[in-house]
Amino acid sequence: MNRIVLCLALLSLSSASARAASEADLLPVDQAYPISIDAVRTDSVRIRWGIADGYYLYKHRTAIESDNPEVTLEPLQLPAGKPYRDEFFGDVETYRKELVTTVRFSAPDGTGHLLLRLQYQGCADIGICYPPQNKRLRIPLTTTDTDGMAVLGLDAADDSTLREQDAFRVEAIVGDAGSLLLKLTPAEGYYLYRDKIAFSTSQDAIAELGKAKLPEAVWYPDPEFGTVPVYFEPAEIVLPLQRKRTKAGTLQLTVNYQGCKENGICYPPMKKTLTLGLPAGSTVSDAGAVDTKAPAMLLQWLPALLLALLGGLILNLMPCVLPVLSFKAMALAKANTPGHARSHALWYTSGVMSSFAALGIGVLALRSAGQAMGWGFQLQQPIIVGGLALLMFGIGLMMSGLFNWGSGFAGMGQSLTEKSGPTGDFFTGVLAVVVASPCTAPFMGSALAFAFTAHWLLALSVFLALGLGLALPFLLIGFLPGLAGRLPKPGAWMDTLKHWLAYPMYLTAVWLAWVFGNQKGVDGLALLLLAATMLAAALWWFERQKLNPNLRAKAIVLALGVLAAASFGAALQQAQPGATISTQGKNYEAFSPQRLAELRAQGTPVFVDMTADWCITCKVNEKAVLHTDAFTQLLREAGTVYLVGDWTNQDPAISAYLDQYDTPGVPLYVVYPNGPGEGKKLPQLLTLDIMRDALVP
Structure with missing residues (x-):
């Protein structure tokens, strides 16, 4: 049972790491699901997703919206998919090989373009899913033939065609010692191919170029290359630099690009070389490890560590963490020797630190793979929210005296509240991190912002500093006998306190159930409450059958547990009701x-x-x-x-x-x-x- 509970608490961390570790096995999403425009008419457009072998798209995760305020879309009619039992979404329909749908619309006369927002999500048969995709599609509505089909062909060059230096402007400035800011601006009616933009410099330059951060592009049915990402608007690009030399100097930057005139000619590949003056800055070693001795980096890293330590310390006062810390307060109050108190503190700290390390590695790995993960991301998963609600409810029932599992909590071999041993102390540290993730204490924002942009070694040190701050009060009590001596002595009052401390657990469960209801709707919330009721009945009967253990009593406990699990599974299958923020509220x-x-x-x-x-x-x-x-x-x-x-x-x-x-x-x-x-x-x-x-x- 202890493994089941521990897996529940760390489910989001382990699944995140597994997904990131297998990222190399996936095709790029645009190769797995290439988009093309099959036909355009005055009142409709046919859109096709190609689907690579071994991949599929979800029907219920596919949607198309208009980005033209003046254009109205008819309700989307998707073809029937293949029924599929999905581990995340339940009974769904999926598409393989291709998905073709016709989008019907009404637009005022003179509308030049149809702007659509495509939303879709798919998975690979190897068991890994892409994050939800959100792409803008620009479809020209130019002239039509006698059949009403829009003409997408290219015209010959005419006198209005601009010279390439006038059609496409390339500008760059130095952002700081470690980055460049570039702006590529196509003239009105012209566009640049996103995937044709590239940057290079000489091998002996004072800096190497990092991976450029390109803005969102619009997908366009180009006659030359098919439906591809392009820029009609200015593209502002951040280009990181890895300095080889600290002294100030000049950098020769070559920008490669290619573009076209809409419904006109396409230009051959172009390039422009810019000379930029770089100020003095810190270096990066050939191995890619940050030189932490560089003064500029120390000025950012050391304050981030301090802020993380303070933020972790303040997390102890957050309402989402206080219920779990009641375990440690009672355990330390019962510690009858200095060695016992130190053991409590060290094992609790190891649980906190290892969990923060796992959380940091998971988030950083997913962000490096292109997924936008942030602090508290696991609580965006209903299975985690609902599972934690049931876990907190079960802990509250134990502290209220409804049941006593073995000599303590959840069969861990030692009691978390009476004779807590290493396993229980470690688990309490893990649980403290899991419930702390939705809380953001003062000082944490700046520290985490640094962590999510810094080298991974420095970022990981920030997460560990957060963990140290969270564990610090108990470390001090465990290792300073003077502080430990100020704790009240064990006595009958602890049973009363234990019963009172059950109520913060219940309140935490109520809050998590409310979050679950916003994620899965009122039906999902009702099923979660049913699961909690079955769980309470199973735990009560489990305690009752200890007085007269027999096969029938154990069968009743098992049946109630199965009903609780089935109710929770049914709750997870409820459709997401949509965003909880309505179109308009009281003042927003x-x-x-x-x-x-x-x-x-x-x-x-x-x-x-x-x-x-x-x-x-x-x-x-x-x-x-x-x-x-x-x-x-x-x-x-x-x-x-x-x-x-x-x-x-x-x-x-x-x-x-x-x-x-x-x-x-x-x-x-x-x-x-x-x-x-x-x-x-x-x-x-x-x-x-x-x-x-x-x-x-």
Whole structure:
């Protein structure tokens, strides 16, 4: 049983590492599911996904929306798929070989382009799934023949065709000693191929080029190469540098690119060489390990370690962690020798540190593989949320005295509350990390932002510093007899305390069940509550049958356990009800990149709030500030539009927005002025005075 409980607590960590370890076995997603446009008419477009052998697409994860405000799409009619029993989604339909669908639309006369947002997700037969895909598709609606088919062919060059230096501008500036900022701008009516953009420099240059960070492209049915990603708008690119020499000097950068005129000629491959002056900076060794002696890196790394240590220390005060720490408080109070207290502290710390290391490795591996994972990502999985709710409920029942499993908790061989041994101490550390993940303490944001962008060795050290901060109070009590001596002596009061400490467990279970309900709907919540009821009955009968053990009594316990597992499985199969943020609330609108861009173009001040149901800090800010009448009045006075993004479930658009502000998770609060200018990032803990200063000039 101890292995089952431990696996439940670490399920998200182990599954994340397994997916990242097998990334090399997958085709690139655009090769697994190439997109093409089969036909375009004045009122419809036929879209085809090719599906490679050994891969499939989910029907229920496929959707198409219009990005043209003036274009209306008819409800999407997808063909029937092949029935399939999926381990994550239950009974679904899938597509193999190809998926072809016709999108019907109505557009005003003179509409030049159809802009579609394609959403889809698929998996490989080897058992690995891609993250949800979100691509923009631009389809020209030009002239039509007598059959109504849109003409996508190329015309011959005419006098209006621009020279290549006028059609495509290439600019670059030095961002800092370790990066370049480039801007490739096609003229109106021209586009650049994303996959034809490349950068190079000479072997003896003072810096090597890292992997360029390209912005999102739009997919376009190009007559030359098929449906490919292109840029019609300026492409702003960050190009990291790995310095070979610390002294200032010049860098010769060659930019390769190719583009076309829409419905016109395509230019041959082009290149432009730029000479850039780089300031002095730190170096990277040939092996790729960061030179931590470099002053510039130390100035970022050492403060990040300190902030992580302080953030981990403050996590001990967070409401999501306090219930678990009640275990350790009772165990240390019972420690009758210094050696016993040190053992408690060391095994608990080893559980915390190993879990933070696993969490850090999992998140960093997934991010390096291109998936946007952040702090608390595992609570975006309903199986983790529901499993933790049942686990917390079961712990509460044990502390209330409903049952006593062996000599302690969950058959671990030692009691977590009475005679806790190494296994129990280690598990308590693991559980503390799992329930701490939705909490973001002060100082943690900056430390995690550094970790998610730094070299993996430095990043891992930040995660370990967080773990050390979380474990530090118990380490101090275990190794400083003076502190341990201040703890109350064991006595009858501990049984009463144990019963009282069950209630924080129940409250944590209620909160997790509420999050699960937002992920799986009211039907899913009802089934989870049914599973909790069956679990309570099974545990009660398990304790009762100890008085008269027999085969019938054990069969009843097994049957109740099976019913609990079946109810939980049924809850997981409930369809996701969609985002919990509605189109419009009391004082907010739902966030989307398009809506933000529209408001910014109009010069309207905007306040963006990225939140999640499992984020404790977010809910505190909403209750105290953001959902109050005083804040609503402040929004009216400032003429500010309030946009809310919900990250309870994985959302690529929100993940990309978080990355834009180097934020590892929610909450994130950003205020945009009434006019051009960058957004201002606000603290994670808000007050009405902070919001007034930010919104009112």
